[in-house]
Amino acid sequence: MARITYIEHNGAEHVVEVPTGVSLMEGALQNGIPGIDGDCGGNAACATCHVYVEGDWLARTGERSENESAMLDLADGLEDNSRLACQISASPELDGLVLRMPASQH
Amino acid sequence: MASQPIASEPAIRHTLSREEAPFQWPLPPRKRPALADYSRETLMAYLETAPLDEVDISDPLYWETNSHWPYFRRLRDEAPVHFNAVNAERHRGFWSVSRWADIMAVDTNHQVYSSDAYLGGITLFDMDSDFIMPMFIAMDPPKHDVQRKAVNPIVSGPNLASFEGLIRTRTQEVLDGLPRGEVFDWVDRVSIELTSRMLATLFDWPQEHRRKLTYWSDVSTSDPEVPGNPQKEERQGILLGMLQEFTQLWNERVNSEPKTDLVSMLAHNPATRNMPPMEFMGNLVLLIVGGNDTTRNSISGGVYFLNKNPQEYAKLRADHGLVDSMVSEIIRYQTPLAHMRRTAIEDTILGGKHIAKGDKVVMWYHSGNRDERAIDNPDAFIIDRPRARQHMSFGFGIHRCVGNRLAELQLKILWEEILKRFDNIEVVAEPERVPSAFVRGYKSLMVRIPA
Numbered sequence: 001m002a003r004i005t006y007i008e009h010n011g012a013e014h015v016v017e018v019p020t021g022v023s024l025m026e027g028a029l030q031n032g033i034p035g036i037d038g039d040c041g042g043n044a045a046c047a048t049c050h051v052y053v054e055g056d057w058l059a060r061t062g063e064r065s066e067n068e069s070a071m072l073d074l075a076d077g078l079e080d081n082s083r084l085a086c087q088i089s090a091s092p093e094l095d096g097l098v099l100r101m102p103a104s105q106h
Numbered sequence: 107m108a109s110q111p112i113a114s115e116p117a118i119r120h121t122l123s124r125e126e127a128p129f130q131w132p133l134p135p136r137k138r139p140a141l142a143d144y145s146r147e148t149l150m151a152y153l154e155t156a157p158l159d160e161v162d163i164s165d166p167l168y169w170e171t172n173s174h175w176p177y178f179r180r181l182r183d184e185a186p187v188h189f190n191a192v193n194a195e196r197h198r199g200f201w202s203v204s205r206w207a208d209i210m211a212v213d214t215n216h217q218v219y220s221s222d223a224y225l226g227g228i229t230l231f232d233m234d235s236d237f238i239m240p241m242f243i244a245m246d247p248p249k250h251d252v253q254r255k256a257v258n259p260i261v262s263g264p265n266l267a268s269f270e271g272l273i274r275t276r277t278q279e280v281l282d283g284l285p286r287g288e289v290f291d292w293v294d295r296v297s298i299e300l301t302s303r304m305l306a307t308l309f310d311w312p313q314e315h316r317r318k319l320t321y322w323s324d325v326s327t328s329d330p331e332v333p334g335n336p337q338k339e340e341r342q343g344i345l346l347g348m349l350q351e352f353t354q355l356w357n358e359r360v361n362s363e364p365k366t367d368l369v370s371m372l373a374h375n376p377a378t379r380n381m382p383p384m385e386f387m388g389n390l391v392l393l394i395v396g397g398n399d400t401t402r403n404s405i406s407g408g409v410y411f412l413n414k415n416p417q418e419y420a421k422l423r424a425d426h427g428l429v430d431s432m433v434s435e436i437i438r439y440q441t442p443l444a445h446m447r448r449t450a451i452e453d454t455i456l457g458g459k460h461i462a463k464g465d466k467v468v469m470w471y472h473s474g475n476r477d478e479r480a481i482d483n484p485d486a487f488i489i490d491r492p493r494a495r496q497h498m499s500f501g502f503g504i505h506r507c508v509g510n511r512l513a514e515l516q517l518k519i520l521w522e523e524i525l526k527r528f529d530n531i532e533v534v535a536e537p538e539r540v541p542s543a544f545v546r547g548y549k550s551l552m553v554r555i556p557a
C-alpha cells in the first residue's frame with residue numbers, strides 16, 4: 001500500500017491509497033482521477049499516463065525501459081522527471097510519492 | 107476484375123521475397139471461391155465453415171459486404187497468428203494477427219517489426235515499388251521520430267483548444283443547413299463536409315477548394331483494380347498534381363514568416379524543410395488521409411450504430427453526458443483503419459509461430475477490438491462502456507495516431523451539437539461500403555431528419 005498524491009495540471013490534488021503491486025496509472029483510473037487516461041491498459045504503448053515524479057521520489061521509481069523512453073520521447077512536455085505511471089508499481093517504499101500531470105497528453 | 111476459382115495452393119509458409127515474386131502490374135488475377143453468388147449472406151455462410159487456409163481475406167469483396175466477421179472470430183479462436191498463402195502471387199503472402207495481445211506485441215516492437223516504405227510500408231499490399239512515397243508513418247526511428255515531432259504541435263493540447271471554437275461554429279453551420287423531412291446522404295452533407303473543412307484549416311488551404319483534399323484522400327487510398335477507380339498510372343498522375351499544387355503553397359510559405367499551418371510547419375522545421383519531393387508528397391498523403399477518411403467514417407458510423415441500437419440512442423437522449431464515452435465506443439466499433447502492416451526484419455516468434463525475416467505481418471485492429479479476451483461483450487455497441495478508451499483503433503507504440511485528440515474533439519462537438527438540434531436521425535437504408543481491407547468506411551449513408 002502506498003499513499004500517492006496526484007496533482008492535476010490545474011493544481012487540483014488527489015490523495016489516494018494504491019495497493020501494493022497495482023500501477024500508479026491503475027490507481028488513478030480506479031479512483032476516477034482526471035488527467036490520466038491509460039488508453040493502452042498499461043503497456044507503455046500510448047503515453048496517456050505521462051506524469052512528472054516530484055523531487056527525490058524519482059530515483060525510487062526505477063529506470064525507464066527502452067519502450068517507455070521511446071514513448072516519452074514523443075510525448076508533449078517531456079522532462080527529466082517524466083515517467084509513464086503504468087510502469088510504476090505501488091509499494092510501501094513509495095508511500096508519500098507525489099506526481100504531477102502535464103498540460104495535455106495524446 | 108478477373109477472378110478464378112481457388113485451386114490447390116503451393117505450400118508457402120512465409121512471405122515470398124521480391125526475387126521470388128517480382129513486382130508486376132497488373133497483378134495476376136485474383137482467385138475467389140466458387141460460390142453461387144457473392145452476397146453478404148452467402149459470403150458469411152462460406153466464412154463460417156471454409157478451411158481457414160483457403161480464404162484470402164484481403165479480397166475487397168469481404169469488406170464491401172461487411173461479411174468478414176466470422177473469419178476473424180475463427181482466426182482468434184483457432185489460429186490467432188495465421189499465414190495466408192492464397193493469392194500470394196498478388197500480395198506475396200502475409201501473417202494475420204487477430205488477438206488483442208498479439209497485436210499489442212507487434213505494435214510495441216518496432217525494433218523487430220519495421221514500417222519502412224522500402225520494405226513495402228504499412229498496408230497489406232506493398233506500396234507501388236515504382237512510386238514509393240516515404241512518409242513518417244512508413245519510417246522507422248530515428249527519422250520517424252524527428253518528422254513526427256515536427257508535425258505534433260499542430261494536434262497537441264494547446265493548439266487543439268484554439269481550434270475548439272472554430273470547429274463548433276462550423277459544425278453548427280453544417281447542421282443548421284440540413285434539410286428536414288427529406289432523405290439525404292449523411293456522408294456527403296456532414297461527414298465529408300466537416301472533415302474537409304478541418305483539413306483545409308490544418309493546411310491553411312483555400313476553403314472554397316476543400317473538396318480537392320477529399321478527392322486526393324480518396325484517390326490515395328483507392329484500389330486501382332476496383333472498376334471505376336483511377337488506374338495505376340492515372341492515380342499516380344493525380345497525386346503528382348496534388349504535389350504540384352502543394353509545392354506552390356510551400357514555396358510561398360517557406361519564404362514568409364513561420365505560421366502554424368502544416369505546410370508552413372514542414373517548410374520551416376529543420377527536420378523536414380529539405381524533404382525530397384516524393385517525401386513531401388508522402389507526408390501530405392499521410393496527413394490528408396490520416397485526418398480525413400478515418401474521422402469521416404467515424405462520423406458516419408456513429409449515426410449508423412445508434413440506429414442499429416435504439417436502446418443506446420435512448421440512453422444518449424436521456425443523458426448527454428455520455429457523449430465522451432460514446433465517442434470512444436464509436437471509434438472502437440468502427441475501427442476506421444482495419445489494419446496496419448509491418449515487415450519482420452529478423453526471425454522471431456509470435457504466438458508460437460516462427461516469423462521469418464522479410465515476412466509481412468498484418469495487425470487486424472478491428473479484430474483486436476472484438477477480442478473477448480481483452481474486451482467484455484465486444485460485439486455489443488455500448489455507449490457507456492466502462493474504460494471505453496481502451497480500444498485499438500488508434501494503434502499503439504511509437505506510431506500511435508498523433509491526431510487522436512483532434513478526431514475525438516471533432517466527434518464530441520458534433521454529437522453535442524446534434525443533440526441540441528435533432529431528436530432523431532433516421533437511417534433509411536443500409537449504407538454503401540468502401541471495398542477495402544484497409545479503410546473501413548461508407549460511401550453513402552442515406553438518412554432523414556424528421557420534420
Ligand code: HEM
Pocket residue numbers: 213242243244254261392393396397398400401404437441442443446499500501502503504505506507508509510512513
Ligand atoms: C478516428 C480517427 C482516426 C483513426 C481511427 C486513426 C487511426 C490511426 C492509426 C491506426 C494509426 C497507426 C497506428 C500504429 O501504426 O500503431 C494512425 C497514425 C497516424 N494518424 Fe491517425 N487516425 C485518426 C485520425 C487522425 C487525424 C485527425 C490525424 C491528423 C490530423 C491523423 C494523423 C495520423 C498520423 C500523422 C499518423 C502517423 C503517426 C506515426 O507514424 O507516428 N489521424 N492513425
Ligand code: FES
Pocket residue numbers: 025037038039040041042043044045046047048049084085086087
Ligand atoms: S497506460 Fe498507456 S502508456 Fe501507460
